[in-house]
Amino acid sequence: MGFLDIDNTTKSYGAVEVLHKVDISVEEGEFLVLVGPSGCGKSTLLNMIAGLEDITSGEIRIKDQVMNGVHPSKRNIAMVFQSYALYPNMTVGQNITFGLEMHGVPKPEREKAMHEVASLLQIEQLLDRKPGALSGGQRQRVAMGRALVRNPDVFLFDEPLSNLDAKLRVDMRTEIKKLHQKLGTTIVYVTHDQIEAMTLSTRIAVMYGGYVQQLGTPQEIYDTPANIFVATFMGSPAMNVVPATVAVENGVPMAVVELHDGSRARLPFSQQNLAAWEGREIMLGIRPETITDEDAADRKSTNIAQMVNRIVVTEPAGSDTFVTMTLGGKDVIARMRSDADVRPGADFTFAVNMEKAVAFDPATEMRILP
Template structure:
């Protein structure tokens, strides 16, 4: 076992099962993200790791020690909350050192710990201020400093950035990632923001309705989603889903398509599992960045096809322009260079990189492999 092991953990409230058998293992120093929509059970799971909520069945191990029956103070954890949870009457210095004082740490050691943490988080100039005199980002740094000072076996973050504005969220995300790299600590981090999940985590557990839908690295989850939910939840803009009938095309299989009254077929790239689906409908998953303006760098790659389609809508974002087209009745988002973006109402030649396309069973919503 490693830094954290969650074994068949279940949680029920008044006969309603909230968590339905969670199994997760991470090693020392890894950054685990629990991500999913509101109500999926991620915060409940974090509370049970922390000891703030009882486990109905299953086991939680922290640093190879079973902690089911231990109180929060005996689990060697530190928690950073969404609301900061700072003492308003205390200075920053006092907020950081308070937990150490409760644990009877000598004053000289407490002062050294506060100075070390303040230097790491670059808040030395804030030590004599009170929380009311701090910005949201500064308060979050102090909350993190209080956790770091404890030097626990496990850090727990409960949506710590959700109260910050968009720009500050990006800045604090970078700070947390740099902090993790510098300290090498083990972190469990709850968020509903899939961008935070992708940028921060070494491992991600994507949750829905009390179950882990997929557990793996950010790259694996993004490139190889296990089902329709994971594919649609991870990524911004989200993956495009196009219902298409599998047909014969030349010496292989193809996918029947229609847009603007014109019919065409795409080759069923990566379609080894589609042989049994000939003549039936599947869901084709393709990400916006795989549909771009035509560039010549792909040469004669058979996995890259070109098709002119009517542009329905254009959304400039600055570095990219998102174009909306319709294929088989589905709204499909394309990510193109602004200099080459087509005008709504006109056709534009688009390039489809099918090398990473994925397929799903419409009835089970599971990946077809």
């Protein structure tokens, strides 16, 4: 039993079920990120935790207290919205303390709490300004301050950085991460940005079609995706997923995959149970950073396979160069060093770290477990 329990919870609008039996247990101090494309149900689930949406079936509990039917004001949660939702006619200080004032907290306590939070968020110099005089990043800090000042059981963030420009989003991600490490608060955070999910969370729930596709740590989600959707949604660039056939040579299962000229590469798996798939089709998943040149290959890996293939496109990206080739009839991206000697149209010897390769069943799209 966790600090926040979402137990077999569903949500329907009329005859249409939009959330299907969600089971998530969040421990105290965890940072859970709900990530997925638009329409997957992540904001609906967050609103159910907040009490802004009714629960159709199942239970949501906070500190072992059932929240079904409990008014949002009685749940001791604080929510930070995408739109900031600040009162334009109030100063920053008044915005931060408004909720405390509504709950009858005496003015000296409100002032003390306001200054503590303003110091934590480094917005002391903004307390007398109106929201209209603030930048987007400053408004987001104020919205966070209004949530922090209440000292709630659970913080809920609904895509709080989506209105900010790219650089400011990175800066604010760092600030939110620092804040969580310092305060140890319990956070449920909604985003469609998988980089935000990976960098902020202690655990991620990847959602699609109203289902939790996978729940795990960022490393688990990245290294061992439960299915092809998770594999291709999480990661930038996404995992390469290409058709292959399993062959067995001297007891070692191999991924046989077509190269640009119709010839075939034979890449040995570390996953021995794939020998049972001999002669069958699979979908082979390889992350871009596990395809590189021989000198840059992972020295700790015991399974580096070589493959000669033609380079189609090169994309210099500062610290890296991305190379596109054709594998299994699909475009595949490799992540090379910035100074790698790669040219479009040239044949190149790629080193593939097959320790990191994963295999999916093409019929179910689920990962084939070891």
